[in-house]
Amino acid sequence: MTMVLNRKLSPAETEAFGAELDALQKRHQADLGEVDARYIRRIRSSVRIAELAGRLMLFAGFFPPTFILGTLLLGLAKILENMELGHNVMHGQYDWMNDPEFNGKTYEWDHACPSDAWRHTHNFQHHTFTNVLGRDHDIGYGTVRVFAEQRWRPFYLLQPLWATLQAVFFQGAIAIFDLKIDRYFRRKAPIEKLLVKLPPVGRKISRQLLKDYLVFPLLAGPNFLGVLVGNLLANLMRNLWTFVVIFCGHFTEHAEVFPPSVLDNESRGDWYVRQLRGSSNLTGSKLLHILTGNLSHQIEHHMFPTIPARRYGAMAVEVKEICQRYGQHYNSGSFARQFFTVVVRLFRHAFPSQPQRKATLA
């Protein structure tokens, strides 16, 4: 593993670092308009047309050309809807349009996780307390140990298997994530709390299951099985892709976690530094960025979660330059490289490990 050196910033430098990033956000916020609105509507249209085309083709059953293309189109529609449309709209990135269709508080996505639960665990907990142990439950998603700072348990020995299962059933894993079911087994929380949280999740999961595995297959009549298998594969495609993208966002080689004490008197500048050190970017083509919902620009997304994601690419140029001037490592690499380091973490931290002291350049 390579060593990364971050210059230790004085409080004044941290403040200046934050002020430069604030100014960048302000510039983009003031510039929002027609182009951004047209972009998100085009994404919306692509999702709707790909979904319609995919579902229509799957109605033809197992006939290979339509079956393969239909499955791919439906999977693509689900990926685009979850990532570039749903995830970003729910952050309130398009609230400035005043269009009820793109309102962050009311948008409901094509995913087993109810949007309200997502808004709480993701928008609030994960984005505010990014990579803070005990506060950001996205660290390992409760099933895997990817940092030495997480307490080791024998359960983690088999974590390559847990991670694979999680990837395959990622939609369901995210849906029940907020329930934190393990807390009830360990009697850390009263069971009544679970009974309150369960019904909305249950309703959303059944709705999604009914839609993909009963209603649409029934509509196909004799081709019931073809539609069912196509939908299953499309959901699998979306699950694997979102799992890989999300794990590459915060669990790569140089991503860091922080003790809860960092939150004490954390300044705006400190918060930006934490977002930078806890996130990692993926380099690649424009298509890759769109398919990841621009989460390939995870650093920019974490610094500016309410700015439309289509602008992250342009912002990244400036963020990178600012980081360079302040001597801060900008964690970026190719998709394959970054994912490889995630897999290394999954295997390494399945076994007991000790946190290394981070070297800092004085």
Added chain:
Amino acid sequence: MALLPSLLVNFTLPVLTALQRSPLAGFLRESVFDYYAGYLHPQLTLKRVFARVLAKRQQGKNTLAITLAPSAHWLGARAGQHLPLSVEINGVRHTRYYSPCAAAGRAGELEIAVKCSEGGLVSNWLHDQLKVGDYLEIGQSAGDFGLPKPTSKLLLLAAGSGITPILAMLRSLQLDNPGCEVVLLYYGRQRNDMAYLIELKDLFSRMPRWRLQVGLTAGSATDNAFSGRFCTAHLASLAMLQNLRAWQAIACGSYGFTNTVRQVLTDAGGVAGLQMEAFTPPVFAATADQPVTLHYARAQQSLVGDGAHTLLAQAEAHGLEPASGCRMGICNTCTCKKVAGVVRDLQTGLLSAEPNESIRLCITAPVGDVTLDL
């Protein structure tokens, strides 16, 4: 471009409304349905009301009259009610409220009057960009402003574009209660500024018990017009109004105008009933520490606040418990609808003055009186 003939749409919409009351409604997602149906016809929606622009014409020097044909989702308007109209300019949806010039039944044609003022974003867009044949999104009409029932003596006072709901009331009266005595005092800067003057003259000429009196606030008073703003002298010179206490009064215009009307009528001994509607422009407080009124619509409370603290901190200090999260403008948990008023985003310094905009309470502070959906 519509694949479905317009005639069919209005037969289909009631079916869609019925469908939403059925158990199938759970499987219909509005935005998804509206997207696909939009390819068939722009008016084919589950709930949203779109109206086709039938005509645009000039009314007076600065007023544009727009005739609209709403879809069958529109439930009509009583005389005096107003309705929202939304347009998208540079990616941002803007909503304004207009009073139709005549009562309308379900899916009935309606006409609105848009006064074009310098710097008026929506009015100028409607004037310059809107084309006949376009579709505009409108909403259901609302408001209690309207004709008192029963009524036999009615004093109507209108200033500027305040004439539109008054015109609607006159047209309703002509049909339903032609025996009613009516005096209309209509104020404008100059005659050529005043919308619907020809229609009014024509209407009044056919009604023997009706009296139209024009007031000109700028330029010379000719043809028996009053000169200057509404005042006690204007009221006193109308012989019909000798027994003012027997008259019911309705006024519509700017805030200044309706205030004057209230004052003058009270000074003259009062009327049998007074209804007023004013267009209220957003109020800007002069400094950050000047007290402002924070109105919480759901809690039905109006409390005193200031421009120095965030709306979240002030709502909590007022004993409310709005949802909140990061308190630094990133998590979107405290996002709330600002019904009216002006607020400033403390991070970007940008102002939000539009009604019904989504704002993040934790990073916005009021710049004047604000109404929140809390």
